Amino acid sequence: MRLPVTAFLRRALAALCLCCVALPAAHAVQQVVLVLSERGGVYEEFADAFEATLAGPGEAPRTRRVAASATAPEATLAGSDLIVAVGVQALRDAVGWPTPLPVLGALVPQLAFERLAAEVGRRRPPASLSAIWLDQPPLRLLRLFRQILPESRRAGVVLGPDSAAQLAALKAAAAQARIELAVETVAAESEVMPALARLLPTVDGLLAVPDGVVYRRDTVRGILLTTYRHRKPVIAFSQSYVNAGAAAAVFSTPALSALQAAELVRALPPGRAVQLPPPQHSAYPAVAINRQVARSLGLDPPADALALKAVERATENER
Incomplete structure (x- = not known):
C-alpha cells in the first residue's frame, strides 16, 4: 500500500530528525x-x-x-x-x-x-x-596573601617598568581584599634593593608581580634573603619562587x-570561520606553600586545598 504524500513526508522528516540527533555536532576546528x-x-x-x-x-x-x-x-x-x-x-x-x-x-x-x-x-x-x-589577576595574589597572613593589614609591592601599568588593578584588588597597599616604583635594577629596604619596615609581607627589571635572575636571591631577614613573607607568582624561598605562590601549570x-x-561555534574570544587570564589557578619557610617566620598557613579555595573564590569574582 502506498502512503499518502503527507504521511510519507512526516516519516521522512522524523527520520531526518533522528539522524540529526544521532550525529555529534561538528566542531568549528577540525x-x-x-x-x-x-x-x-x-x-x-x-x-x-x-x-x-x-x-x-x-x-x-x-x-x-x-x-x-x-x-x-x-x-x-x-x-x-x-x-x-x-x-x-x-x-x-x-x-x-x-x-x-x-x-x-x-x-x-x-x-x-x-x-x-x-x-x-x-x-x-x-x-x-x-x-x-x-599572569594571575591581582585579586588572587591578595587572597592568598590573606590566607598566609590572616591578620595582615598592609602589603608591599615593588613595581618596575613592565609592571607599573598594573598599579590601578593592584589598588582596586587591594581595596576589595581590604588590604592597604604600599608601593615602591623603580626604573632600573640598581634601585630594587634600596626600594625594598624602604618598603619592608612598613609592611606585613611582599607581593611579587612579574617584572623584567625587579624579578630577574640577578635580583631574586637577594630579594628573598632580604625579606627573610626582615621576617616578611613573599607571596609570589610561580612554583620556582616557592622552591627558592617564597612563602607561597599562585600560578597556573602547563x-x-x-x-x-x-x-x-x-x-568555538561551528559553521563559520574561527573567531577567537578576547585574551584572558588563566581560569584554573594552582597554589603552592613553602611550609618550612612559613613556620620559620612564625606563620601557620592553611592546607593547600583551603588556600586554593580562597583563590578560586577570587576567580569566581572576576567572571
Missing part, C-alpha cells in the same frame, strides 16, 4: 597546529595535556606538532583551522607566518602578548589573535593552561 617554543619540558607537557583534553567526548579535532621556526611549515598548515602557539617564541614566529589562520597563544605573559599584538597591528583582525595569559585552551577550542 585540525589544530601546535607550535612549541622548544621540544620537551613545559611545552611538551602542555601539548600532551592539550591533546588528552581535546580527545574527550565526541569527535575530536586532530592535532599536529611542529617546532617554532621563522619559516612557516606550509605543508602542516594546509588543511588546518587554528594555530596554538605555546610559549613566547612560538607565538612570535606564528604571527609572522604568511597565513590567515587564527593564532591562540598559551604559556605567554600578558605584557609579552600585548607588545606582540601591538606590533602585529592591523595585519590581523582582533578575533584572529588571542591568548591565555600566564596542564591547567592546556585544559583551558582545549576547552576554549572545543567551545
Whole structure:
C-alpha cells in the first residue's frame, strides 16, 4: 500500500530528525597546529595535556606538532583551522607566518602578548589573535596573601617598568581584599634593593608581580634573603619562587593552561570561520606553600586545598 504524500513526508522528516540527533555536532576546528617554543619540558607537557583534553567526548579535532621556526611549515598548515602557539617564541614566529589562520597563544605573559599584538597591528583582525595569559589577576595574589597572613593589614609591592601599568588593578584588588597597599616604583635594577629596604619596615609581607627589571635572575636571591631577614613573607607568582624561598605562590601549570585552551577550542561555534574570544587570564589557578619557610617566620598557613579555595573564590569574582 502506498502512503499518502503527507504521511510519507512526516516519516521522512522524523527520520531526518533522528539522524540529526544521532550525529555529534561538528566542531568549528577540525585540525589544530601546535607550535612549541622548544621540544620537551613545559611545552611538551602542555601539548600532551592539550591533546588528552581535546580527545574527550565526541569527535575530536586532530592535532599536529611542529617546532617554532621563522619559516612557516606550509605543508602542516594546509588543511588546518587554528594555530596554538605555546610559549613566547612560538607565538612570535606564528604571527609572522604568511597565513590567515587564527593564532591562540598559551604559556605567554600578558605584557609579552600585548607588545606582540601591538606590533602585529592591523595585519590581523582582533578575533584572529588571542591568548591565555600566564599572569594571575591581582585579586588572587591578595587572597592568598590573606590566607598566609590572616591578620595582615598592609602589603608591599615593588613595581618596575613592565609592571607599573598594573598599579590601578593592584589598588582596586587591594581595596576589595581590604588590604592597604604600599608601593615602591623603580626604573632600573640598581634601585630594587634600596626600594625594598624602604618598603619592608612598613609592611606585613611582599607581593611579587612579574617584572623584567625587579624579578630577574640577578635580583631574586637577594630579594628573598632580604625579606627573610626582615621576617616578611613573599607571596609570589610561580612554583620556582616557592622552591627558592617564597612563602607561597599562585600560578597556573602547563596542564591547567592546556585544559583551558582545549576547552576554549572545543567551545568555538561551528559553521563559520574561527573567531577567537578576547585574551584572558588563566581560569584554573594552582597554589603552592613553602611550609618550612612559613613556620620559620612564625606563620601557620592553611592546607593547600583551603588556600586554593580562597583563590578560586577570587576567580569566581572576576567572571
